[in-house]
Amino acid sequence: MASSKVSRVGEEVWKSRIDKINAEVVTLTYGTIVAQLCRDLIVPNTASKTDYTAVNAELDRMGYNMGLRLIEDFLAKSNTGQCTNFRETAEIISKVGFKVFMNITPTVTNWSQDAKSFHLVFEENPLADFVELPDDGRAQEELWYSNILCGVIRGALEMVQMQAEAHFVSDVLRGNDTTEMRVTLVRFIEDEMPPDDE
Amino acid sequence: MSVYSFYIFDRHTECIYTKRWAIAQSLRRTVPTNALSNGDVPAVARRGLNAEDDAKLIFGTIFSLRRMVRQLGGEDDHFLSYRTGEYKLHYFETPTQLKFIMLTDTRVGNMRTVLHQIWATLYVEYVVKSPLAPTEHPKGVGVANELFEGGLESFIASIFPSPTQ
Numbered sequence: 001m002a003s004s005k006v007s008r009v010g011e012e013v014w015k016s017r018i019d020k021i022n023a024e025v026v027t028l029t030y031g032t033i034v035a036q037l038c039r040d041l042i043v044p045n046t047a048s049k050t051d052y053t054a055v056n057a058e059l060d061r062m063g064y065n066m067g068l069r070l071i072e073d074f075l076a077k078s079n080t081g082q083c084t085n086f087r088e089t090a091e092i093i094s095k096v097g098f099k100v101f102m103n104i105t106p107t108v109t110n111w112s113q114d115a116k117s118f119h120l121v122f123e124e125n126p127l128a129d130f131v132e133l134p135d136d137g138r139a140q141e142e143l144w145y146s147n148i149l150c151g152v153i154r155g156a157l158e159m160v161q162m163q164a165e166a167h168f169v170s171d172v173l174r175g176n177d178t179t180e181m182r183v184t185l186v187r188f189i190e191d192e193m194p195p196d197d198e
Numbered sequence: 199m200s201v202y203s204f205y206i207f208d209r210h211t212e213c214i215y216t217k218r219w220a221i222a223q224s225l226r227r228t229v230p231t232n233a234l235s236n237g238d239v240p241a242v243a244r245r246g247l248n249a250e251d252d253a254k255l256i257f258g259t260i261f262s263l264r265r266m267v268r269q270l271g272g273e274d275d276h277f278l279s280y281r282t283g284e285y286k287l288h289y290f291e292t293p294t295q296l297k298f299i300m301l302t303d304t305r306v307g308n309m310r311t312v313l314h315q316i317w318a319t320l321y322v323e324y325v326v327k328s329p330l331a332p333t334e335h336p337k338g339v340g341v342a343n344e345l346f347e348g349g350l351e352s353f354i355a356s357i358f359p360s361p362t363q
Contacts, residue, residue: 076318
């Protein structure tokens with residue numbers, strides 16, 4: 001599909017078929033979840049030293065479980081068929097996926113030579129509005145605040161036969177210039193065969 | 199027009215939902231056996247199979263057909279339905295490899311949109327979005343909930359008016 005057509009599909013679906021919710025509700029709910037995780041997941045044998053690696057992992061896991069279901073809703077609403085290649089997949093993720101669920105279109109850039117990985121650059125990120133990372137000297141280095149998005153992409157792609165890996169490489173919350181995520185295609189998942197029936 | 203049965207298979211090739219409707223008499227009429235000169239078992243004998251075996255047979259059939267169609271017509275080709283003397287099988291597959299199958303009588307037209315609608319408006323809404331249902335449905339756990347069953351029942355009833363007329 002041509003790039004402009006993809007944007008039109010995203011626009012169309014977002015306008016006509018999506019129930020909207022107040023963005024602040026989302027932002028604040030998500031913020032509460034992350035804050036609670038930071039309180040709950042503590043490095044063993046310390047009083048209140050947050051284990052940010054565990055928080056990242058937990059956010060990713062939550063996102064993964066969301067992605068597994070979200071893809072079905074996405075396909076039903078957007079009516080996009082199978083992608084012919086990974087470039088098209090990237091376009092759809094950015095211009096339809098993020099558009100219909102979050103009303104943003106992150107830019108797809110920085111393709112690797114073998115066309116198996118790309119960067120998503122988030123000019124805006126509704127999850128991170130009003131957010132300041134805790135000032136404990138470690139959160140800035142270790143916490144990926146919006147890590148749930150990585151999980152969503154991973155889960156959603158898995159359901160359409162693509163094993164992928166996604167992680168953030170920079171975040172404005174950490175003081176970087178941009179918020180960027182790297183998505184890498186690991187492999188296409190083969191069709192499963194029915195078990196042998198003797 | 200009447201509908202005989204409906205199946206959903208997940209991406210692990212497992213049958214996660216089955217529904218059968220009362221079989222119209224026309225299908226159950228005695229099959230004339232005189233045409234079978236080569237001593238084949240008459241078709242009626244097949245009725246000994248249970249629902250589970252039926253599902254397996256159906257999956258085997260569509261699995262092979264799907265392959266064959268792709269080999270002949272290219273990667274993007276799909277088969278939509280096939281017809282025998284007794285029934286017609288309609289097939290619809292989502293990009294997530296859920297397979298929706300419906301068996302109806304032979305006079306029924308294209309049911310692809312109907313299967314698509316069952317997926318988009320019933321399965322996605324009532325099964326996928328149900329917070330209590332597991333994400334995968336081994337042995338069909340969580341699929342046959344009340345909303346989905348009720349929705350399917352009335353949707354089918356609206357397409358196939360009651361056979362008692």
